[in-house]
Amino acid sequence: MLSLENSSSKLNGHARKRTPEKKLGSPQEAIVHIRNRKNERHAAIKIDSLEASNSQLKIIGWCFGECTIKLVHNKRNTPHEINRNRRLDVANSLKVSEPESGFGFTVTTTLQNGEYTLQLQTLMDEYETTYDFPLNIKKTITHQEKKSNSPQPLGFIEVAAVANTTTDAVVVGWALHSEDTAIWIEDEEGFPFSLQWAFRLFRQDVLDAYGNSFGHTSSMAGFMLHINGVKPGNKLRLMAQMMDGEPAVLGEVECTSLPTDPVAASRWLFGIQTPMGQLHQRFPLVDIPVINSLKEHQQHTQDDLPVQVRQLGQPPRQPLVSIIIPLYGRTDFVEHQLIEFTRDSWLAQHAEIIYVIDDPRLVEEFAAQAELLYRLYRLPFRWVWGSTNRGFSGANNLGVQHASSEYLLFLNSDAFPQQPGWLQQMLDVLADNPEIGAVGPRLVFADGSIQHCSMEFSRREELGIWINHHPRMGLDPKLDPHRELTTVSAVTGACLAVSRINFDRIGGWDTSYLIGDFEDSDFCLKLRRAGLQIAYLPTVQLTHLERQSFKLLGQDDFRTRVVIYNAVRHQTRWRDLIEASTNGIV
Structure with a gap:
């Protein structure tokens, strides 16, 4: 899985090297998936945030697959430190087991003028391939100088499941933001669903990854939200108003199907871990509206x-x-x-x-x-x-x-x-x-x-x-x-x-x-x-x-x-x- 620089035995310089056939998107904007010649997912990377000040650059994100990452400054290696952490949200979203070292990473280095590139190296199809991802830090530096040291909002949608008989859906994810930051779920038509009515819960994995940046607010980053009016296959986006006033996509997910049988649906819902002592707060906001609708539809079906x-x-x-x-x-x-x-x-x-x-x-x-x-x-x-x-x-x-x-x-x-x-x-x-x-x-x-x-x-x-x-x-x-x-x-x-x-x-x-x-x-x-x-x-x-x-x-x-x-x-x-x-x- 994710390796520290020079620690992967597979990337030792003996494999044949090649340049990627095409440039991939920016992991600052969305998840970048790297696929092999069979179109199978081989690796993936996402940069959740860049925190830049006059003296330090910090890159927070996650990486999946047999790969190595390192930081390059002005096309040359630069001293930097990589720390890893667990990311349960990524493991759940990708439906894979997370290694003990974790999918998450934090790269820190002394900030200098010039261009920074995050490199991902992986052994794929018998070739050692290096992917370069230029980092856009100018805007971050300018904002930090003009505004405050508050980090940009972060978030991720892990899963969204909808019952096609009722259009009721449950969205599960996490979000970190300041109290005055607008953050919402948005459907494909741009219709917003406020997180004001979401059930918020403790997420140890998010706290471990971002506690230093967001403080105590990162402890209750998890959310479960009931919405309606969507269908399986629809895409939902987690949106936030960034510090420059522009909306940005923090995460996106395609809705899966929730079982239409109320008992089967409840097994799925109750599998989303929440402390027993908090279920009385969660159920009225999320589970009861969904199951009531399924029960009502079931009753109409049984009448016939x-x-x-x-x-x-x-x-x-x-x-x-x-x-x-x-x-x-x-x-x-x-x-x-x-x-x-x-x-x-x-x-x-x-x-x-x-x-x-x-x-x-x-x-x-x-x-x-x-x-x-x-x-x-x-x-x-x-x-x-x-x-x-x-x-x-x-x-x-x-x-x-x-x-x-x-x-x-x-x-x-x-x-x-x-x-x-x-x-x-x-x-x-x-x-x-x-x-x-x-x-x-x-x-x-x-x-x-x-x-x-x-x-x-x-x-x-x-x-x-x-x-x-x-x-x-x-x-x-x-x-x-x-x-x-x-x-x-x-x-x-x-x-x-x-x-x-x-x-x-x-x-x-x-x-x-x-x-x-x-x-x-x-x-x-x-x-x-x-x-x-x-x-x-x-x-x-x-x-x-x-x-x-x-x-x-x-x-x-x-x-x-x-x-x-x-x-x-x-x-x-x-x-x-x-x-x-x-x-x-x-």
Whole structure:
């Protein structure tokens, strides 16, 4: 890779020498790419800045490839010093591994009158080739003499990715400039996008390279910016107003494609490293606008997909309640649920059961399994397949579209009633208390300890978020202080009853959360915004194995960032109600 002068064993004077066939552009203006006879990139160089004073010339830039650089004054070698440093932005942009010595360089020498040339020597196609890049330092010297010692603005765009279905894009790079310097992103038509709304982050590599020149301002040089109105293949430029008042291009990049699937797009976005404690600041500015647009487009696309429905047996002629159960990852719990349902005569007479398949891997398997289960237990039920994975909220909404009852009961596939009459008690709460919008029971783990006895909001200061908290989880149900119907902040969506009227009133489940978090508390807060209360009924108890299907999604770093993302989106929508709940107002 980049070598110090006279340190490359390949450039030792024994190879045949040749003069470049054509002059290349100036690395002061743009990246200069050096290609071999196969048109493959062999080397590249860019000069980011020249800092000239009455006594010293400093050249800051980067160089990629097997090459040597040196400085020439008036066509003769001149004493100079070369220091190297890491440039993560260059490695990411070129998509190559950076050597330990780094791509970056700083060349310093005593400033003299005359012409300076930066030479790049490389062994290519069996020839030693030297490229001369004359340096334009007159303007820099004149400006330094007339103005101040403030360095010219610097910057680089590492990547820009755009979703072609929404034209939302994310631009990632770094920029160094004084507070009064105008700097912006510009598209091919010259339309500007201000960096005022960018998320700024710490960049150690930029600080190492330019900290001496820009001081403390270089520590937060990184930026992520959300823009829209561009397409894959469009070029974006990082622009700055230089000290002479003229605009200049600091960097340019061609937009790549961002995945159109929201989860795939979030994996790409969350891969852009940001400290966990700063994600709550970044997500509202960058990630949420992009993913919301992708989610909205996805919802419109799903609305047009075919839906397959299979009714097994004859359901009640006028059911009072529709039990809606999404299926993801596994179906072996279905039989256990049906066994419990058959033991409840009220349920069999008044409820229609709807299983919503939300996993394409399960369709064929469950279609055959359902036929067998109906023949065994003779309990009518219906299954629905919406042609794609819609997520927890989308599956529930699809189930409601095929429901015909006055009340809705949303139930997880791994939740099992412990006694008959449980559903009737929950519906009686809604019928007798019109001020209550939703009611949920106590849920316990398989060992009998509490899994859910209402939901609270807990502050995680180190992450800047409010999370959903289940108080008394793991304790004996005897320690549950609630003995009768109680108004609470929220209840879990693992078992939740609501009237069809109130469900339609709030627009159903929100489908814009990622994977499976915060939808239930969002649902409850929508009901509370509509003036309704949320109730917890401890006299009804179900066993809940708690997200056995969701464990298939893993618990890696991506999953942690998903939770933070959903928490930020959740608190952005409901901060006033969340904070009111922590003050005892429910």
